[in-house]
Amino acid sequence: MSDVLLDVRSLSKRFGGVVALRSIDLTQYSGETLGMIGPNGSGKTTFVNCITGHLKPNSGSVGFSGRAITARKPFELARVGLTRTYQAVRIFGELTVAENIAIAMVDAVDPVSPERYAELADWLRIAHRFQTQAGSLSLDEQRRLELMMRLVQQPKLIMLDEPVGGLSSSEVRAMIALLAELKAHSTIFIIEHTMKVIRELADKVVVLLAGEKLAEGAPAEILADQRVIDRYLGGGDA
Amino acid sequence: MSNANLIILLSTLSTGLILGAIFALVAAGVTIVYGSIWMPNAANGQFFVLAALFGWTMTVGWGLSPWVAALLVIGLSVPLSYILEILLIRRFYDVPNRNISYFVLSLGITQILAGIYAITYGRWSDQFQLPPLVGGITLIGPFPIANNRLMVLAIALAILAALFILLRFHRYGRALRAVFQNREAATLRGVNVRAIYSLSFILGNAVIFAGGVLFALAYSFDLTVAWTMAITAFAIMIIGGPGSVLGAVVVGMVFGFTQAIVSIFASPTIAAFSYLGAMLLILLFKPSGVFAR
Amino acid sequence: MTAMPAENTPRGLAVHWPLAAFTVAAVLVPTLLSGNRYLAFVAGMTLLHILWATGMNLLYGYTGLMPLMFAGLAGISAYFVVNLTSIGWSFWLALPVGTLAASVAGTILGLPSLRLKGFYFTLCSLVIQTVITLGFVYFASITNGDTGISQIPRPSIPGGGELTGLGYEIVIAVMAAIGIAVLMLIVRSPFGRRLAAIREDDGLAETLGINVTYQKLAAFFIGSLYAGVGGALYAPYIGFISPRSFDVLISMNIWLMVAFGGRGTIWGPVFGAMLLAPIPFLLQDYYTVKDILYGVLIIAVTILMPGGLASGFRRKVPKAAVAQDIPARRLDPRRAA
Structure with missing residues (x-):
């Protein structure tokens, strides 16, 4: 493990009187795959929204690759190499796949080379779909297009919000395999509420419960942690 | 206080009350339709004038009593709204973001009606005046007020009260409010949402028609009042909170008094500027309105 | 954009022949009609509306914003030009100044589009249009109020004489052709891609690194140049x-030309303007019939756009979840705090 990439210090977020995040500390190193789990409503997406500028945290600070990025706008963050996907897949449905990718490259600070572009398209199995309207792709293809649109920007960190949400079990296996390959050259942060993805991909797991960090550690430790088992996994493996 | 000042005060008060009650009626009608079917009806001003013109034809043209004419006009709004609902409104009920479609649609209706009025009534006259409901004058202290205007005010307030009772206590009213709050949840609770949509479109327009015919009974009017009314009703709805009948009534009253006061000291343009300015500020900074639920 | 796969945008001469054909036709039609001054004038007015519709198309068709204040912006420029020329300025100097005034106004009045979406922005722009019209009526010292300003002098031509008749129509034709050419260039440029992204999903555009604020205001600036x-x-x-020359009906009509012809295509709005702009001039004695006819067309366009006016820009799509245009502040958590 090398440099600190994402450095979150006592991040808090309230909605009116409801505390969504309570003083979260978190560190992610370059090259490390971090998994965040927690039941629905535990604040995972709020956490990502606070990091990527979609929400303003009430207090706390976010450092990214050595600079303070607290409450910066999403487009500025994209330009320093911090990007994300959404829980519900989000693409430009009425444009073609090629146009979607072209838009992702238009303001990319460090766009991929043509060779790498072709490699990525082959690897993500969407090269043959370039002229297809993105909205008519299958969900699985849309997820891969979404990934392609991030990878052409060569981000330093990709935050994936439930990357296998809505996929069939065979598609889930394929996506896990894809992300396992992606791990080799990108730093990723995965939010999931199912353990399977996290167990297979994450180097480090953070458990969120009701806006608080319940536990942090290697997947094996977390799975064995009695508190996590009692309060989140409920005894059975989700 | 001198007599002259007292007269100005009472005159402002009475004009403010009458205008406020009529604004409240029209804005309540607009907000009922927006709250249920999500239609921002920019043609509300044209509907308002249509009611006034019908009233004029029935009384001045056909010689009907203004009481009969007023009832007929309000009654006529029901089949007219229903036909419009079947022809144009119904087909958008399931369109996403249908409010913008409805908005443009209602602007189209506005153009059509404005064109029709210009060709028909526009050739007749510039100013239209209806015979009064009742004759005579009442003195309030030194201030004389036409019994007719007091009657108009009483009817307008009675309609507003009836509307409140309907929305709060009748089962249709409760179903309507359930749809205002959440269409899906209302469906789950067994409310026939489509029937409520039709009903609220008809009810909303009937209230607008009532406002139009009452306005015509109290004041002479011309065709340009349509656009002013449309914009004013929108301003009231936005400031009061789209879908909030209480907000429409309270803000409508405030606007009525503002209009009455401003028209004494400044030009009506200034009043219009102030409404529009208030509406812009609310749109930008609190788009859910002052009386948001 | 080196790594782009081949897209179905043909390049070279093949692209430009419609524009060349348009330019030739735009100059030729008033020339052929110049025997009948009135018909030539109708052709000139139509070309002017083509210019306006093209600018509106940039905003409505390519950026997904639906402002109903376009005529008001045109009016700002017109009053500037009339007042400046009346104090002795050359028309050719007043034109860029008036245009710039309209653009600056358009950019400032476009600011609400950063917060408001869909219907709320359109309503806001309608309010702005109404305020502009009231302003034209109210500031009578500049605008002569409801009476309007008549006998506006023709522009003088450097070297003597006035720009009248066919000469004027050719100037308008050239401006319309330039306007279309500029829009074509924009659509194919990275700026055009950014606008398309904003039109489809401005939140996603921002996540992908696009400065949505800046791009929207740039679109307003350029669109208002056309106005x-x-x-x-x-x-x-x-x-x-007069204030009626630039009121809400005119704004609606310009919108209608774009929507009727086909927003988000270069030539659709041009045809829309060609079909609709001459109508009021040809109806003359039955002038108000125009309002009814336009109203019917507005309703027809609204009904015929299957997904509603807020969607279905290019093709019919099986829709997944469609963003609902509740005021931006309520739904969009980014702007909530």
């Missing part, structure tokens, strides 16, 4: 302006 040039040319051409 401004058109307004500046309009006033001396028709010789009379």
Whole structure:
């Protein structure tokens, strides 16, 4: 493990009187795959929204690759190499796949080379779909297009919000395999509420419960942690 | 206080009350339709004038009593709204973001009606005046007020009260409010949402028609009042909170008094500027309105 | 954009022949009609509306914003030009100044689009249009109020004489052709891609690194240039302006030309303007029939756009979850705090 990439210090977020995040500390190193789990409503997406500028945290600070990025706008963050996907897949449905990718490259600070572009398209199995309207792709293809649109920007960190949400079990296996390959050259942060993805991909797991960090550690430790088992996994493996 | 000042005060008060009650009626009608079917009806001003013109034809043209004419006009709004609902409104009920479609649609209706009025009534006259409901004058202290205007005010307030009772206590009213709050949840609770949509479109327009015919009974009017009314009703709805009948009534009253006061000291343009300015500020900074639920 | 796969945008001469054909036709039609001054004038007015519709198309068709204040912006430019020329300025100097005034106004009045979406922005722009019209009526010292300004002098030509008749129509034709060419260039540029992204999903556009604020305002600035040039040319051409020349009906009509012809295509709005702009001039005695006809067309366009006016920009799509246009502040958590 090398440099600190994402450095979150006592991040808090309230909605009116409801505390969504309570003083979260978190560190992610370059090259490390971090998994965040927690039941629905535990604040995972709020956490990502606070990091990527979609929400303003009430207090706390976010450092990214050595600079303070607290409450910066999403487009500025994209330009320093911090990007994300959404829980519900989000693409430009009425444009073609090629146009979607072209838009992702238009303001990319460090766009991929043509060779790498072709490699990525082959690897993500969407090269043959370039002229297809993105909205008519299958969900699985849309997820891969979404990934392609991030990878052409060569981000330093990709935050994936439930990357296998809505996929069939065979598609889930394929996506896990894809992300396992992606791990080799990108730093990723995965939010999931199912353990399977996290167990297979994450180097480090953070458990969120009701806006608080319940536990942090290697997947094996977390799975064995009695508190996590009692309060989140409920005894059975989700 | 001198007599002259007292007269100005009472005159402002009475004009403010009458205008406020009529604004409240029209804005309540607009907000009922927006709250249920999500239609921002920019043609509300044209509907308002249509009611006034019908009233004029029935009384001045056909010689009907203004009481009969007023009832007929309000009654006529029901089949007219229903036909419009079947022809144009119904087909958008399931369109996403249908409010913008409805908005443009209602602007189209506005153009059509404005064109029709210009060709028909526009050739007749510039100013239209209806015979009064009742004759005579009442003195309030030194201030004389036409019994007719007091009657108009009483009817307008009675309609507003009836509307409140309907929305709060009748089962249709409760179903309507359930749809205002959440269409899906209302469906789950067994409310026939489509029937409520039709009903609220008809009810909303009937209230607008009532406002139009009452306005015509109290004041002479011309065709340009349509656009002013449309914009004013929108301003009231936005400031009061789209879908909030209480907000429409309270803000409508405030606007009525503002209009009455401003028209004494400044030009009506200034009043219009102030409404529009208030509406812009609310749109930008609190788009859910002052009386948001 | 080196790594782009081949896209179905043909390049070279094949692209430009429609524009060349348009330019030739735009110059030729008034020339052929110049025997009948009135018909030539109708052709000139139509070309002016083509310019306006093209600018509106940039905003409505390519950026997904639906402002109903376009005529008001044109009016700002027109009043600027008329007042500046009346104090002795050359028309050719007043035109860029008036246009710039319209653009600056358009950019400032476009600011609400950063917060408001869909219907709320359109309503806001309608309110702005109404305020502009009231302003034209109210500031009578500049605008002569409801009476309007008549006998606006024709622009002088350097070297003597006035720009009248066919010469004026050719100037308008050239401006319309330039306007279309500029829009074509924009659509193919990275700027055009950014606008398309904003039109489809401005939240996603921002996540992908696009500065949505800046791009929207740039779109307003450029779109308002079209309004401004058109307004500046309009006033001396028709010789009379009043607040009614630039009111909400005119804004609606310009929108209708874009929507009727087909927003988000270069030539659709041009045809829309060709079909709709001459109608009021040809109806003359039955002038108000125009309002009814336009109203019917507005309703027809609204009904015929299957997904509603807020969607279905290019093709019919099986829709997944569609973003609902509740005011931006309520739904969009980014702007909530």
